[in-house]
Every structure is written in structure tokens, then in C-alpha cells.
Amino acid sequence: MAESLLFEINPESGVESAAGADARLASALRLGSEEAYELLVARFQQPVYNLVYRLMADPGDAYDVVQEVFLKIFRNIGTFRSQSSLKTWIYRIAVNEVHNYRRWFFRHRRQEVVLEDDTEGGKSFGDTVPDRGRSPYDDALNDEKRVLIEDALARINPMFRAAVVLRDIEELSYEEIADVLEISLGTVKSRITRGREAMRRQLEGRLEPEPSFQWDPAAG
């Protein structure tokens, strides 16, 4: 019975709404459907990993944090209400787990000296999804730019970073961001603005502006 909930389609419209699909998945999860659990992992493990990776100043522990996120999802699915989408609910858990990890880190591991191992700690371009439309020259330039941007992102205030990541990387709406961060719309706007400003200041002088080509009709 739990499995059949996943595939029921509205016979009138022929297309299931996103909210309907979320509710069905949540119901199946609450009923303990193995298929629902598998579907949840398949659908969200990549986006959650990407989000957690971008939110953390040191992404080396993203793997562990993502596992904690999913454990929280499995154990708290009973508290999911359809007022928000499943995605924003899950993202909220992810943001909170990153915040919890940061607090734990500062309490317990800040004094440790970490020996950086570039082969394991840092992500190389090969660990990302490649863009086949770019040349190797473009890739080299973009790789350098990517490193600068990621570095700048890691340096800004975590609250602003979350807002910028959710807006400019995850492309959530202001309302969805307010739902994820559990803040008002006004605070969302403020954090996005201040986050972008902070990024701009970090990148000032380090990142060459892209050439802007303007057509001058007088030049013929």
C-alpha cells in the first residue's frame, strides 16, 4: 500500500503537482516504505551534498554532515507538514546541521593542527560535473576563477554565505530562502545584499573583470 502511494497520478490532470508528489513521498516515508527511502536518497543526495559542500568553510567534512542530514530526515519525517515543500524542509535540516557542525568544530577541533592533503581535502575540477562546451584553455582560466570564488565564499560571514548560496547557486526564491532559514523576507533581502557586497569586497583586485563588448553603431 505504501509503494502504491508513490505512483498514483491525478486522473483529471494527468500531471501530478510538485506539492502532491512531495506529500505522497512523505506519506510513504512515514509508512516505512523501502522504495520511498530509496527514492528520497536518489533524489536528494546530490543536491544536499552540493548545498552542504558550498555552505561549509571547510568542505572536507561535507560527507559526514550529509549523513547526519539524512539521518535527521529519516527520523523526523513525521514532523514534515505540507506547508513547505519537501525540498525546502530538507534544505532547512541541511543548513541547521552545517550550523551545528560549525559550533561543534569550534568547541572541539579548533586547536588541532590539520595537515592539509591536497589529494583528499580539496576538490579538483575532476570532482565536479564538467562542461563539455569549454576548451581546456577555458577550463584552466575557469578553474582559477572557481578557486578564487570558492575562497571568497568561504571567507564571508556564514549567515550571509547561506543566503548567497541559496539564492545564487541553488536559485531558490526569496520566499523559499525565508522558509529554509526561518527568517523574514526583509532579513532575506538584507542578507543577500550584504552577502554579495562581502563577496565583491573579497574578490576586489583578485578577479579580473570580464571584458564587456559594446557595439558602437558609429564605428560602422
Next chain:
Amino acid sequence: MSRYLDNRLEEQERKGVEVHLASCGECATRHERMEELRRNLRSLPIVRAPRKLATELQVLASRELVRRRSTSSVAARMQFWAERARLLMDNLMRPLALPAVGGGLTSALFIFGMLMNLGYLRTAANDTPSTLYTEASVVKMAAFTSHTNSSDDTVIEVQIDGRGHMVDYNVLQGQMTGEMGNLLLFATFTPATMFLQPTSGKVVIRRSQIVVKG
């Protein structure tokens, strides 16, 4: 400007900003930089999740499902803990199982083989001596010449020591006569051997009464 970038301004506000940007170089540059930043952020590649993460999460999901089912009722909880205890015992005993069985079986076979060889091995006459055990035997004994009134056979069990000397005897059947005693005293014997070493043993001597009629 941030809201303008995100298209979050009312129509009138948006037009006002556009007019200002057209006339203010500094704000226009700032807007351009902000736009570029957003482009750069959006073009950051998706970080691929490690392959083993999906497996780990599936294992996590399975464990969570088991945990949920085990707490759904008292009976389910008891069954869960019984299975956990059984699994724990299996895991504890498994490393010992093969050595224990193998060692025990080997020991049993060895002891059984030893017992079989000690008690029941018989060597045929003129056979090459076995390394395990050979019985004592008569080398030389004079023939019986006297006659008895009894028609019964006489069977005597003689105890032989490691040097091949008679140390004791036991009449199993019939009667011991003086002649028989002398014959036994002057008989020579080969001692029994175990692993090629002389040891004590027994010899059974039978004297049969032959009656010739006619």
C-alpha cells in the same frame, strides 16, 4: 541594487533604477560587477557526491527502517533484540568455529587410530614387523610327550616380559602338569614390540589331546 538584480522591484522602482544606472557610471559599474559575481556563482560546477555516499545512505535508511519496525510493538521489539543476540553470538563464535571443529575432529581421529592400533592390530606370520605393535611369540619349545587322562585341551596364557622371559602364566583350560611347567621354563620367546621397542606381552599355548583309534 540586489533586488533589482533579482527582479524583485516593483515596476516603478525598477524603472527608477534603470534611469539612474544610465546616468551614474559608478553605480553602473557596481551593478555590472554584481551581475558578473552572480554569473560566476551560478557557473560554479555542481560538486559530485562521492559514489559511496549513496551506498552509505541506503545502509542508513535500511537501519532506520529496521529500528522503526522493531519499536512498533512489544513483540516486534522482543524479536528485534532476540535477532540481535543471535547475530552477536554468531559473530562471536564464527572465528572459533572452524579451528574448534577441525582441532576436535583431528584429535578424535588420532586417538581413535591409536586405540585401534593398540588393541586390535595383528601381524601375520613372517610379516614385516609393523612399527606400531607386534605380539610376543614362541621361538622354541619342546614338544609335549606325556599323556593325561583328561580328554580336554590344555590352554595356557603365558606373560612374557620385554626380554622375552616368562614371568607368569594362567591356565585358561585343562590342567597344568609338571612336564608342561618344565617345557614352559625352558622355552624361549620373542617379546612383544611397540613402536619397535620391546615390551611385555602374552602368548597363548594350546596343547590338544589327539586320540588315535584302532
